Amino acid sequence: MECKTIDEVIITLDQIVEDCKVNNCSLGFFAVLYRKVTLSVKEGIHYNRFEDNVRMEKLDVFFANRYCKAYFDYKNNKTISKSWKVAFDAKEKEHHIVLQHLLLGINAHINLDLGIATINTIGDFPLDGIKNDFNHINDVLSDLTEEAKRNMGSISPVFRVLMPLAKQWDDKLIQFSIATARKGAWDFAGQLNSDKNNDQKIITERDYAIWKLGIALISPVRTLQWILNTIRFFESKSVKLKIEILENKIQAVQKQ
Numbered sequence: 001m002e003c004k005t006i007d008e009v010i011i012t013l014d015q016i017v018e019d020c021k022v023n024n025c026s027l028g029f030f031a032v033l034y035r036k037v038t039l040s041v042k043e044g045i046h047y048n049r050f051e052d053n054v055r056m057e058k059l060d061v062f063f064a065n066r067y068c069k070a071y072f073d074y075k076n077n078k079t080i081s082k083s084w085k086v087a088f089d090a091k092e093k094e095h096h097i098v099l100q101h102l103l104l105g106i107n108a109h110i111n112l113d114l115g116i117a118t119i120n121t122i123g124d125f126p127l128d129g130i131k132n133d134f135n136h137i138n139d140v141l142s143d144l145t146e147e148a149k150r151n152m153g154s155i156s157p158v159f160r161v162l163m164p165l166a167k168q169w170d171d172k173l174i175q176f177s178i179a180t181a182r183k184g185a186w187d188f189a190g191q192l193n194s195d196k197n198n199d200q201k202i203i204t205e206r207d208y209a210i211w212k213l214g215i216a217l218i219s220p221v222r223t224l225q226w227i228l229n230t231i232r233f234f235e236s237k238s239v240k241l242k243i244e245i246l247e248n249k250i251q252a253v254q255k256q
Contacts, residue, residue, distance in 0.1 A: 002065050006042050006057050009064040013038060016071055017247070021240045026091045027071070028243040029098050030105030033141075033148060038064060040140045050133045055121060059133065062117035067109055082211035083108035090218055097232045098155055098242060102148060103176050103217050110138065110181040111210040115188035116203065127193045134186065142178040154245050156235040162227050172216035173224070
């Protein structure tokens with residue numbers, strides 16, 4: 001059932017997080033991050049931080065529904081976008097580090113879902129009218145993702161030491177940028193807005209491109225994979241514990 005309000009979104013995200021804890025499932029990493037993004041957006045709406053708070057809730061709900069539907073459809077063996085399938089299938093591979101799971105979710109959600117949700121939100125109104133709030137929701141996600149990265153040492157003690165060494169590689173995992181994803185999502189929304197008669201073709205082509213990026217995020221060059229394997233070796237062994245650590249760290253950041 002689709003959510004109608006931001007409060008319903010939060011309840012659904014709570015359900016996903018708890019489901020992942022119970023099942024020791026790595027899909028909970030992105031769910032924890034995304035729940036905090038949604039809570040931050042709700043707070044922003046409450047304090048009138050957006051240009052159009054009613055519209056922002058509408059955007060947030062359209063945006064979240066795409067993720068929630070993909071999650072539950074995947075669990076029920078239904079067809080989902082290629083972008084989300086590569087993100088969700090990663091749970092079957094134990095060698096991926098937490099950061100890879102976060103970036104896979106961000107890749108699918110921003111690069112594919114956000115442009116579609118934006119077009120659904122504006123209806124017949126001009127696209128440029130929502131740009132500032134579009135950027136704002138990306139800024140919230142970006143800030144919380146950066147904080148999550150800075151706190152990865154609580155999950156793997158060697159993360160802070162080894163990840164700076166990885167920057168020497170020109171690899172999609174290292175070069176992934178939310179700012180770049182935001183620009184791509186805005187351009188994608190512009191395509192959909194300017195050619196509504198071919199929206200399904202545009203979405204299919206975009207989904208394929210983002211799927212390929214997702215594949216790259218979990219297929220780094222061999223020397224980089226050695227570093228990731230070391231980080232993963234020193235990560236907490238329990239997926240549930242890692243979800244709870246990430247959950248507590250994000251909450252602590254929000255309270256500062």
